[in-house]
Amino acid sequence: MDNFNGIEPPMDTVGNIRVNNARIMCNNVFVHYSDKRAIDNLSLDIEAQKVTAFIGPSGCGKSTFLRCLNRMNDTIATCSVTGEILLDNQDIYAPEIDVVPLRARIGMVFQKANPFPKSIFDNVAYGPKIHGLAESKSHLENQVEEALRRAGLWEEVKDRLDQPGTGLSGGQQQRLCIARTIAVSPEIILMDEPCSALDPIATAKIEELIEELSEKYTIVIVTHSMQQAARVSHRTAYFHLGRLIEVGATKELFTSPHHKLTENYITGRFG
């Protein structure tokens, strides 16, 4: 932990890490890649039915922490997570937890749109099929349509559902991935820089979509763009070199940051 630009990091996170109706509660989380510490003693609540944004410079651990929330870090052999991450008061890292239904409850949208090399229909139908959510073919079709509608993609693709999802434009692919995630009916959606590879128009559509989705889902979004965090999120957490520096209501954090590091970052002095 060096290079704090001469500013001491706080021992504890500035701002209120707890909220009233928390969906996820994280207590003293540490993440290590082999011997390298990626997340350092992090405690934070994720508020239900709200959008929480993680911001911070590259390598600050925001994506790592996001991937802890649905245990995607399990696929990395060298990664170890300690501490508590409670979903509805149940530690998701407890040995009796089965990671498969967990990931169905906590969906994820990735940085680079990664549709399966299958048809648009099959991409969205994949989740309902593996989880046995559809009772019949027509039920499945309804679910696919519903998910595509929610992702705002239905009008664009309804006539070519049998064409490959990889043939869509970048923004459409990302919305397809969101539709695919929604189709599993998750409770929480994690988004890892979902717009970093998209042009401004596609980005605007996704942001609009996030706003709509937040009425139904709890959303956590990692973003590089502070404007995006300001536009879409209700609560923002600022990460710096593996520590959670400051957290607060988005408006407040962007207008009157309490910690010097946060202020430097959002005024564009580094990062």
Add this chain to the structure above:
Amino acid sequence: MDVRTLIFLVGVIGLSFYFLGRYRIVTQSAQAVQRPHSLLHYYGLYPFFLAIIPSCFIIAIMQVADGFVLSILIEQYLPADIRGGDEFNKTITLSRIENIASGVIFGSPEDWLIAAANKWLIWSERAQLTTTILAISSSILLGSYAYMKVNPGFRSRNAVEQIILVMMMFCSGVAILTTIGIIFSVIFESLRFFALVSPMEFLMGLTWNPQFEGAERAGSGQEGLATYGSVPLFAGTFLISAIALTVAVPVGLMAAIYLSEYASPRIRATVKPLMEILAGIPTVVYGFFAALTVAPLVRGAGESIGLTVASESALAAGLVMGIMIIPFVSSLSDDVINAVPQSLRDAALGLGSTRSEMTKQVVLPAALPGIVASVLLAVSRAVGETMIVVMAAGLAANLSANPLDAVTTVTAQIVTILVGDQEFESAKTLSAFALALTLIVITLVLNLIALQIVKKYREQYD
């Protein structure tokens, strides 16, 4: 001058041109204001290539052509009865002359033979002299031409890259031409066979029995006692290949899936090379493993449950062949499965798939073209495999779908037909080429079908 000295000399000339060219550009650019267009060594490489490549071609062509031309030239010195006689005698006489000319003399040859040999010597000396003069002069002329072109404005990099491009095209052409050459030589010999035996008999006949081929069939056009129905051979080939693939494809594919999706990097690093050792074992070794170990086991197991098993069975050969081709399937499939992007795996896992759902529904479909390719490679190995069959499945051309019978394959028959001294005019010998041609056509068709299947079902992930 002999060829080795000649090549050495051309090499020396080429190298001198390299240094000359470089020296010229260095001195010229020292005087001129202009910077040379290309890096300095390109100005040496251009004369170097021009000096050596055409010369090497001349030497190669003269080497190939001179024996041929000499035989034609020397023919006029042969006595009339040999010159007008049959092709075979003429060939023998010509090679005797060549032997005498190179100092290998058996007994006391006739005077005209010695005279012809002397002529041969003179002609071949002349040929060598011509080669030398042509090669050296083309080397010097083209080298100097290139040398004269060297100046700072000359785009020698482009010129050199053009030469290299042509050389690469030539190399790829060699591979294609060789394939075409092989196919044509097989086709011509097959046509000679089909002049003796009707294609219908060959393709539809159910009995393969070339052993009683007599001179009467080849010489006078009479029917011989031999029969050339190739169906049992192809049936045997497919039976054994099918058994081999039934072993190799599931085992190889499962191993590949384990290695790429489940095994830890350390296990993978150990197991994969170990499996590839299987591919390095000579097929002869597999052959006696099949004949001495597996065949008796199969036989014992069969008899213990009351089945009659031939001591050489298709099953034993097929099983061992299957083991042999496991690494072809597993190693290649493992590579293509690994090439499926991690982002697709993340997507599947992020939706709550289990590892096996992810593998079956996302990874394998994406890797399908590569997997089919690896199976195809295994098929062609199985169809073309000879040694194991010769040793373990026998040579009896039975038409049988029972894997416990002795069968034989196309390749095994080709070997038995062509081993030893053979009369090259007989239908028996020529049948080997017809078999080879049919085999080539069949594998080609299989490849085309598989390519169509891949095209239809592939899932492109880029």
